[in-house]
Amino acid sequence: MSQLAPVLHGVTPALPTAARSRGLGRAARDVLVLTRRNLIHIAREPLQLSDVLIQPVLFTLLFIYVLGGGISVHGASYKDFAVAGLIAVNLTTSSMGTAVGLTSDLKTGAIDRFRTLPVWRAAVLVSRSLSDILSALLCMTMVLLTGLVIGWRPHTTVAQFVAGLTIPLLFSYALIWATACLGLVSDEPESAQGIGLVILFPLAIVSNSMVPTSGMPAVVRAIADWNPVSAVTAATRNLMGNPNPSAAANAWPMQHPVVAAVLWSLAILALFAPLAVSLYRRRTTD
Amino acid sequence: MGQLMIEAEGLTKRYGETQALAGIDLTVPAGTVLGVLGPNGAGKSTAVRILTTLARPTSGWAKVAGHDVVAQAGEVRRRIGVTAQDATLDDALTGRQNLRLIAELAGLRRGPAAARATELLERFELTFAAERQVRGYSGGMRRRLDLAASLVAHPPLLFLDEPTTGLDPTSRVRMWEVIRELVAGSTTLLLTTQYLDEADALADRIVVIDNGRIIANGTPTELKAAVGGTRLEVTLSAAHSGALPALGSLVAGRVNVSQDGRRLRAAVSAGSGVATAVIRALDAVGALVDDVAVHPPSLDDVFFAFTGADVAGAGGRPPAPRAAEPSGSHSDHLRSDHLQGAL
Numbered sequence: 001m002s003q004l005a006p007v008l009h010g011v012t013p014a015l016p017t018a019a020r021s022r023g024l025g026r027a028a029r030d031v032l033v034l035t036r037r038n039l040i041h042i043a044r045e046p047l048q049l050s051d052v053l054i055q056p057v058l059f060t061l062l063f064i065y066v067l068g069g070g071i072s073v074h075g076a077s078y079k080d081f082a083v084a085g086l087i088a089v090n091l092t093t094s095s096m097g098t099a100v101g102l103t104s105d106l107k108t109g110a111i112d113r114f115r116t117l118p119v120w121r122a123a124v125l126v127s128r129s130l131s132d133i134l135s136a137l138l139c140m141t142m143v144l145l146t147g148l149v150i151g152w153r154p155h156t157t158v159a160q161f162v163a164g165l166t167i168p169l170l171f172s173y174a175l176i177w178a179t180a181c182l183g184l185v186s187d188e189p190e191s192a193q194g195i196g197l198v199i200l201f202p203l204a205i206v207s208n209s210m211v212p213t214s215g216m217p218a219v220v221r222a223i224a225d226w227n228p229v230s231a232v233t234a235a236t237r238n239l240m241g242n243p244n245p246s247a248a249a250n251a252w253p254m255q256h257p258v259v260a261a262v263l264w265s266l267a268i269l270a271l272f273a274p275l276a277v278s279l280y281r282r283r284t285t286d
Numbered sequence: 287m288g289q290l291m292i293e294a295e296g297l298t299k300r301y302g303e304t305q306a307l308a309g310i311d312l313t314v315p316a317g318t319v320l321g322v323l324g325p326n327g328a329g330k331s332t333a334v335r336i337l338t339t340l341a342r343p344t345s346g347w348a349k350v351a352g353h354d355v356v357a358q359a360g361e362v363r364r365r366i367g368v369t370a371q372d373a374t375l376d377d378a379l380t381g382r383q384n385l386r387l388i389a390e391l392a393g394l395r396r397g398p399a400a401a402r403a404t405e406l407l408e409r410f411e412l413t414f415a416a417e418r419q420v421r422g423y424s425g426g427m428r429r430r431l432d433l434a435a436s437l438v439a440h441p442p443l444l445f446l447d448e449p450t451t452g453l454d455p456t457s458r459v460r461m462w463e464v465i466r467e468l469v470a471g472s473t474t475l476l477l478t479t480q481y482l483d484e485a486d487a488l489a490d491r492i493v494v495i496d497n498g499r500i501i502a503n504g505t506p507t508e509l510k511a512a513v514g515g516t517r518l519e520v521t522l523s524a525a526h527s528g529a530l531p532a533l534g535s536l537v538a539g540r541v542n543v544s545q546d547g548r549r550l551r552a553a554v555s556a557g558s559g560v561a562t563a564v565i566r567a568l569d570a571v572g573a574l575v576d577d578v579a580v581h582p583p584s585l586d587d588v589f590f591a592f593t594g595a596d597v598a599g600a601g602g603r604p605p606a607p608r609a610a611e612p613s614g615s616h617s618d619h620l621r622s623d624h625l626q627g628a629l
Contacts, residue, residue: 040383041376116338116340116366117392285342
């Protein structure tokens with residue numbers, strides 16, 4: 001029907017090429033712009049904000065003042081024992097925000113809108129991981145500040161202290177890609193949240209994070225000693241110079257917590273980051 | 287004919303068992319407005335999704351602004367503006383933040399993006415709400431902001447998917463004015479709508495789409511001529527054998543009688559006193575009249591004119607058996623297409 005009409009190849013793009021940044025710079029800019037957008041979302045959503053601002057304070061106070069009195073940590077102070085575990089627990093559960101954020105962006109059509117724009121395809125996922133690791137950093141800071149206020153102290157060098165913060169953040173970054181996968185296969189933010197809780201809560205708690213594993217039944221103890229959250233917690237405790245009863249456990253990760261925590265994180269990342277990319281591609285190809 | 291902004295041939299789209307598009311050809315010359323008219327679930331949004339690179343056609347091809355929508359999606363995206371059916375704005379962001387976000391993603395640097403946002407807020411009379419979160423916006427404000435967002439990068443081609451569905455009459459007319467101003471320039475526009483009057487008011491050409499196919503294609507004038515101008519709709523208390531002959535001299539063309547025989551519809555020439563004449567004629571044969579309406583043709587009437595059947599799902603009427611339907615699966619398609627749309 002259109003054979004006679006002149007075919008056009010030269011429609012000028014909306015913006016002249018000179019006005020755009022190209023290639024890598026362009027991709028980085030897309031990521032930056034979307035990361036900023038995600039952060040505004042976190043700041044404006046009371047629920048998400050409470051996950052990173054209020055929950056860490058609440059968990060810290062609850063565990064230390066309510067449950068801590070009944071938990072023996074082999075003569076050490078529960079406060080000193082608990083803070084590293086609280087960092088791991090809070091970062092683990094708050095990684096759910098990634099799933100919820102992605103599912104709602106898919107559901108509201110926000111991602112479709114970005115896809116009608118000349119945006120780097122992976123920018124949606126990468127920016128989500130960046131905004132969520134920033135909010136994880138904030139979450140961790142809240143635990144540390146609460147700990148400092150109530151008398152917890154690290155006993156270590158600056159370098160080891162920084163390493164002690166980097167390990168939980170690396171683990172958190174890996175978990176973000178895992179929950180991204182959950183978000184990409186969920187239809188509703190609520191169902192992503194429900195499923196996320198069922199997986200992440202046991203992951204956080206069946207570990208040495210809040211109680212020493214020595215008192216657990218043999219099977220549970222074996223699971224806990226191999227739980228990546230335990231490796232992260234033990235590594236943080238060692239690096240912060242805080243009591244680490246897990247050092248007495250025979251399981252390999254408890255004997256080499258720093259190496260185990262890094263390996264766990266890299267393994268999770270290597271599995272879920274490519275999976276998230278492929279799920280995203282599938283979800284947005286119709 | 288000038289340059290073609292949109293060119294599509296044999297576009298089909300299948301979602302599992304559902305044939306959302308069953309083969310569509312389109313040509314839209316630069317600087318013109320194409321109205322895609324059809325009921326809910328006809329395939330309008332699917333067509334827009336393909337043309338805006340969001341969905342891949344199952345078969346067929348389309349070139350938008352000179353580039354293939356599948357192979358050169360990136361090039362297409364640099365040349366189009368899209369307003370989706372349910373305004374996909376960011377509720378948590380303010381109006382200004384929404385525009386800056388889209389502007390920066392479209393490739394503007396920070397400074398120019400901010401300036402463009404200010405300019406568009408002004409132009410769409412949203413400056414007063416610029417710093418408010420969009421979740422507090424009214425339906426009309428959301429649509430205007432959404433439209434502004436799609437114009438951020440001065441696209442030569444614009445897609446508006448049902449820009450006034452769900453708006454109150456005042457906001458609707460205002461939206462029309464905005465769209466008219468827009469296309470007074472050189473912007474090419476593809477607009478989908480469920481309303482004949484909207485397509486009539488805004489489009490240079492109209493394609494009527496149903497069940498994934500184009501069932502009519504022409505200028506608004508041609509279309510209205512085919513539909514037959516003013517429509518008469520009579521509802522009787524009970525079916526009456528004398529009603530049809532009584533109307534014979536007053537109407538133009540065929541009279542459509544509902545299955546229960548109570549509702550009669552036909553084209554009339556809008557003269558003064560036409561309703562009075564209809565009631566007198568029916569009264570003379572003893573038919574009791576519950577309701578008489580004389581109104582401009584609706585989408586329903588367009589469908590009746592081209593397919594001899596009602597629009598399933600439009601106006602809350604039960605779907606009538608469809609005389610002109612080539613295969614017997616029409617209502618199934620419509621229903622599954624509805625589901626598709628709801629997803």
